[in-house]
Amino acid sequence: MTKRLVIIGNGMVGHKFIETLCSQPHDFTITTFCEEPHLAYDRVHLSRYFQSPRPNLGLADPETYRAWGVRVIHARAQAIDRTRRVVVASGCEVEYDLLVLATGSYPFVPPIEGRELEGCFVYRTLDDLARLEAYAGKARTGVVLGGGLLGLEAAGALQALGLKTHVVELAPRLLPQQVDELGGKHLFRYVKALGIEIHLGKTSKRIQGQKGRVVALEFADGGVLETDLVVFAAGVRPRDELARQAGLSIGERGGVVIDDYCRTSDPYIYAIGECAAHRGRTYGLVGPGYQMARVLAERLLGKESRFSGADTSTRLKLLGAEVASFGDAQAESPGATEVLYTDFARGLYKKLVFSEEGRLLGGILVGDTAAYPTLHGLLGERLEQPESLLLPSSAGSAPLPAKAQVCNCTGVARQQICEAVRAGARDLAALKQATQAGTGCGGCVPLLTEILQQELKALGEAVCHHICEHFPYSRAELFDIVRVMGYRTFEELLQGHGRGLGCEVCKPAVASILASLHNEYILKDELLPLQDTNDRFLANLQRDGTYSVVPRIPGGEITPDKLMAIASVAKKYGLYTKITGGQRIDLFGAHLHQLPQIWAELVAAGFESGHAYGKALRTVKSCVGDTWCRYGVQDSVGLAIRLENRYKGLRAPHKIKAAVSGCVRECAEAQSKDFGIIATERGWNLYVCGNGGMKPRHADLLAADLDEETLVRYIDRFLMFYIRTADRLQRTSVWLEKLEGGIEYLRQVIVEDKLGIGGELEAQMAQIIASYQDEWATTLQDPEKLKRFRHFVNSEEPDENIVRVEVRGQYRPAYDFERLTALPMNQGGAHD
Amino acid sequence: MTKANRCWRHICRLEEILEGTGVCAKVEGRQVAVFRLEGKLYALSNYDPFTRANVLSRGILGNRGERRYVASPLLKHRFDLETGECLDDAQVCIPTYAVRCERGEVWVGLLGRER
Ligand SMILES: Cc1cc2nc3c(=O)[nH]c(=O)nc-3n(C[C@H](O)[C@H](O)[C@H](O)COP(=O)(O)OP(=O)(O)OC[C@H]3O[C@@H](n4cnc5c(N)ncnc54)[C@H](O)[C@@H]3O)c2cc1C
Ligand code: SF4
Ligand code: FES
Numbered sequence: 021m022t023k024r025l026v027i028i029g030n031g032m033v034g035h036k037f038i039e040t041l042c043s044q045p046h047d048f049t050i051t052t053f054c055e056e057p058h059l060a061y062d063r064v065h066l067s068r069y070f071q072s073p074r075p076n077l078g079l080a081d082p083e084t085y086r087a088w089g090v091r092v093i094h095a096r097a098q099a100i101d102r103t104r105r106v107v108v109a110s111g112c113e114v115e116y117d118l119l120v121l122a123t124g125s126y127p128f129v130p131p132i133e134g135r136e137l138e139g140c141f142v143y144r145t146l147d148d149l150a151r152l153e154a155y156a157g158k159a160r161t162g163v164v165l166g167g168g169l170l171g172l173e174a175a176g177a178l179q180a181l182g183l184k185t186h187v188v189e190l191a192p193r194l195l196p197q198q199v200d201e202l203g204g205k206h207l208f209r210y211v212k213a214l215g216i217e218i219h220l221g222k223t224s225k226r227i228q229g230q231k232g233r234v235v236a237l238e239f240a241d242g243g244v245l246e247t248d249l250v251v252f253a254a255g256v257r258p259r260d261e262l263a264r265q266a267g268l269s270i271g272e273r274g275g276v277v278i279d280d281y282c283r284t285s286d287p288y289i290y291a292i293g294e295c296a297a298h299r300g301r302t303y304g305l306v307g308p309g310y311q312m313a314r315v316l317a318e319r320l321l322g323k324e325s326r327f328s329g330a331d332t333s334t335r336l337k338l339l340g341a342e343v344a345s346f347g348d349a350q351a352e353s354p355g356a357t358e359v360l361y362t363d364f365a366r367g368l369y370k371k372l373v374f375s376e377e378g379r380l381l382g383g384i385l386v387g388d389t390a391a392y393p394t395l396h397g398l399l400g401e402r403l404e405q406p407e408s409l410l411l412p413s414s415a416g417s418a419p420l421p422a423k424a425q426v427c428n429c430t431g432v433a434r435q436q437i438c439e440a441v442r443a444g445a446r447d448l449a450a451l452k453q454a455t456q457a458g459t460g461c462g463g464c465v466p467l468l469t470e471i472l473q474q475e476l477k478a479l480g481e482a483v484c485h486h487i488c489e490h491f492p493y494s495r496a497e498l499f500d501i502v503r504v505m506g507y508r509t510f511e512e513l514l515q516g517h518g519r520g521l522g523c524e525v526c527k528p529a530v531a532s533i534l535a536s537l538h539n540e541y542i543l544k545d546e547l548l549p550l551q552d553t554n555d556r557f558l559a560n561l562q563r564d565g566t567y568s569v570v571p572r573i574p575g576g577e578i579t580p581d582k583l584m585a586i587a588s589v590a591k592k593y594g595l596y597t598k599i600t601g602g603q604r605i606d607l608f609g610a611h612l613h614q615l616p617q618i619w620a621e622l623v624a625a626g627f628e629s630g631h632a633y634g635k636a637l638r639t640v641k642s643c644v645g646d647t648w649c650r651y652g653v654q655d656s657v658g659l660a661i662r663l664e665n666r667y668k669g670l671r672a673p674h675k676i677k678a679a680v681s682g683c684v685r686e687c688a689e690a691q692s693k694d695f696g697i698i699a700t701e702r703g704w705n706l707y708v709c710g711n712g713g714m715k716p717r718h719a720d721l722l723a724a725d726l727d728e729e730t731l732v733r734y735i736d737r738f739l740m741f742y743i744r745t746a747d748r749l750q751r752t753s754v755w756l757e758k759l760e761g762g763i764e765y766l767r768q769v770i771v772e773d774k775l776g777i778g779g780e781l782e783a784q785m786a787q788i789i790a791s792y793q794d795e796w797a798t799t800l801q802d803p804e805k806l807k808r809f810r811h812f813v814n815s816e817e818p819d820e821n822i823v824r825v826e827v828r829g830q831y832r833p834a835y836d837f838e839r840l841t842a843l844p845m846n847q848g849g850a851h852d
Numbered sequence: 853m854t855k856a857n858r859c860w861r862h863i864c865r866l867e868e869i870l871e872g873t874g875v876c877a878k879v880e881g882r883q884v885a886v887f888r889l890e891g892k893l894y895a896l897s898n899y900d901p902f903t904r905a906n907v908l909s910r911g912i913l914g915n916r917g918e919r920r921y922v923a924s925p926l927l928k929h930r931f932d933l934e935t936g937e938c939l940d941d942a943q944v945c946i947p948t949y950a951v952r953c954e955r956g957e958v959w960v961g962l963l964g965r966e967r
Binding site: 042083452453489522525528548552553557564807808812817821 | 872882941
């Protein structure tokens with residue numbers, strides 16, 4: 021019998037609960053009330069809303085909710101009728117068997133005169149921020165009331181919006197909850213240095229207005245601060261009003277009272293997140309809320325699980341300042357003693373609190389929080405030399421003790437991580453899954469990665485070059501196996517030398533090896549399942565699931581007629597058009613089913629595939645050379661075209677780019693390419709293993725003043741030698757750096773033919789060149805192959821999920837936040 | 853969730869799905885990716901929750917130990933073909949559907965309450 025489960029509130033915790041529940045088979049029909057126009061988003065990083073480009077903060081999307089079968093009602097729940105077990109909202113009533121309250125908090129606005137004036141804001145929801153941003157556009161000065169975490173965050177946001185910013189705090193220091201007096205002083209100096217004015221120990225009396233708008237803030241001591249707007253950041257209060265009306269038990273300081281199973285005083289109603297009070301305590305952090313969400317989901321799935329309170333230690337990066345506070349940070353335990361380190365010049369402040377017996381009780385770190393995980397993990401322990409953990413030089417390098425907590429969100433210590441690595445979790449994904457560490461805020465992932473690497477090194481694992489679990493060989497070894505054994509399919513190789521079914525790592529690598537050796541049509545039935553999506557559809561997959569198309573334009577030389585042919589295709593199919601870095605024209609936004617039509621037109625106009633989708637030769641760029649240039653000493657355009665046609669379609673461990681410049685002025689940037697050629701008075705200079713991209717590398721001169729025939733011979737040998745010996749996805753630049761003997765050795769192999777394989781390499785290249793075919797022309801001839809170019813196997817429709825936005829006169833795919841805000845109310849609504 | 857509740861929709865002929873690959877079918881307004889691997893059929897949602905694009909049917913199939921999965925063509929997140937669980941993020945799981953082949957025709961089954 022399925023049960024009706026209703027959740028009120030779709031914030032961070034409500035969403036986490038639904039997600040956890042729906043990741044397992046369950047028997048509920050789920051409905052959630054969502055008061056905000058968007059589904060759950062990341063409130064913790066709310067301030068990123070002001071970044072440019074505006075990031076997508078969404079945690080949930082309607083498509084996933086629909087797939088999970090969760091019904092979303094975009095409305096505020098107005099009352100709970102416990103006798104009839106229904107939730108009442110305007111316009112509907114929803115019956116429940118189990119009800120979960122996840123209504124979060126509302127911002128506390130102190131009852132100060134003038135708080136209803138235009139120009140007063142709170143800081144809680146996306147809509148709050150949108151309103152604030154709109155108003156700030158007309159404002160010059162802003163005041164934040166409250167110098168706690170939220171206040172400093174809001175102050176940072178106001179500054180980012182370009183306002184002269186003030187922070188007003190009642191207490192005599194900033195972050196009164198988290199740091200002590202000295203720590204507060206450090207922060208004060210830091211925040212002030214950012215240009216934010218701070219007013220401590222100030223009671224606000226009223227907000228002055230003119231024509232209904234904020235103009236100033238008046239203090240109890242008579243002082244007046246002129247300002248255009250005020251942001252309240254004076255704390256939050258649990259949203260327990262529904263529970264109060266319904267007569268549930270409410271905590272002394274607010275919040276719906278729950279037990280260790282998240283049950284309220286009504287056994288059919290649960291509460292989780294900021295609205296709940298557990299053992300008299302409410303939590304204003306997402307971590308404890310997530311724990312409650314998990315506990316409740318597990319309980320509903322029939323597992324033993326309970327919530328027994330959470331740690332509120334925090335490590336923050338506020339306005340760029342590092343602050344951490346944990347345990348008994350304020351030294352309130354009887355008999356507590358403190359050890360301090362402070363350096364105002366460097367903005368460092370560190371304090372540890374010890375019990376009488378010398379056990380660590382808590383601490384505060386300002387300016388450098390590297391020691392935080394270590395210290396946090398040592399809570400309750402006796403420390404032999406606490407100063408070693410406080411002094412700056414040793415703080416970061418102190419080896420992490422086994423007990424040190426690495427992931428705060430899930431409470432996982434170093435020891436557990438090392439054990440998981442030893443038990444077989446050899447990459448980050450596996451490690452996350454095995455320990456759950458790193459699955460919360462993600463802040464510990466760098467540390468996690470470091471521990472993983474240390475541990476792998478300790479296990480002597482780092483030296484393994486196996487391409488993946490299916491083949492105990494490196495790519496170069498696989499290449500030789502395929503070459504020597506004469507294999508032509510993945511199956512033969514797998515049966516002879518591998519195990520399992522293969523994967524997304526080895527399949528494309530083997531496909532590339534087979535193509536480098538035999539150059540067969542890559543969409544042959546035996547080869548097709550190996551191809552990455554780009555190769556499978558002979559086009560480049562873009563972020564919304566559509567493809568881009570790049571016809572080959574050898575050397576970048578193109579006739580007006582061909583330009584017009586491209587333009588008319590782009591216009592006809594509404595494609596976004598961009599000149600690429602490699603002197604070609606990229607046409608974006610083609611639906612899968614349009615690719616054959618588009619290519620039929622391009623092929624008819626004389627174009628061939630540009631292989632922009634493959635790990636293959638891309639372009640040979642050229643400057644204009646002596647065709648037009650007054651400095652040119654050779655025909656760089658002609659040579660580029662010949663070379664591009666020679667190597668087109670050649671598949672390699674990584675994409676290959678090349679260029680030819682007509683003189684030493686180097687307008688084609690040939691020295692940043694895998695191979696580059698510069699014309700001299702006496703012939704051609706050949707440079708190899710350059711790289712633009714992420715890790716730029718200037719190419720090395722391999723040979724000088726070559727005639728064209730020798731030049732081509734050397735390039736043939738060079739490319740084939742690289743293809744044979746490089747690792748998967750290894751660029752020529754990295755390959756050369758790893759090559760023992762470096763460029764000297766390479767010169768011996770290529771120019772002097774020291775290994776005696778020159779002829780073999782050339783013959784292999786000749787065979788590849790002779791077997792070239794335009795993959796698109798071949799594909800267009802084969803109706804069976806063309807059938808694969810459609811989104812649905814059983815319908816001619818395109819993917820309805822693709823949303824476009826206009827930009828500078830063309831169309832691009834929508835960003836997620838645009839979909840989110842473009843989402844009409846009730847869109848996630850009923851579908852049953 | 854009884855069997856009787858399931859309603860079956862015809863998708864395509866078996867030979868339209870090349871061994872070792874997948875196709876996407878439209879079933880009652882949903883996008884279902886159907887894969888054929890080593891003589892078995894699997895049906896999952898076509899939607900990659902990490903990139904929010906409908907592309908899973910175009911991914912590469914593979915195995916890790918006992919588990920068979922599809923790797924999304926966009927950012928290579930892997931999803932278990934049997935359970936829909938993401939191998940790279942334990943928090944994420946995508947819907948799976950019943951699928952069967954009869955006399956060379958492929959059918960996808962939806963649960964009654966999901967209709
Ligand atoms: C700017 C800012 C920065 C923060 N930074 C951090 C941080 O660094 N670390 C940290 O741990 N925490 C931080 N927090 C706190 C964190 O965001 C909350 O702890 C967390 O969002 C609580 O989740 P929740 O689901 O309980 O509440 P919420 O995320 O507030 O969700 C509750 C939802 O329920 C809805 N709702 C309420 N009543 C009803 C109703 N009757 N009907 C329908 N819907 C209803 C609300 O509209 C809301 O969308 C920050 C908060 C803010 C505002
Ligand atoms: S590299 Fe030399 S030949 Fe080529 S465009 Fe520049 S100046 Fe002219
Ligand atoms: S500390 Fe947040 S995920 Fe580990």
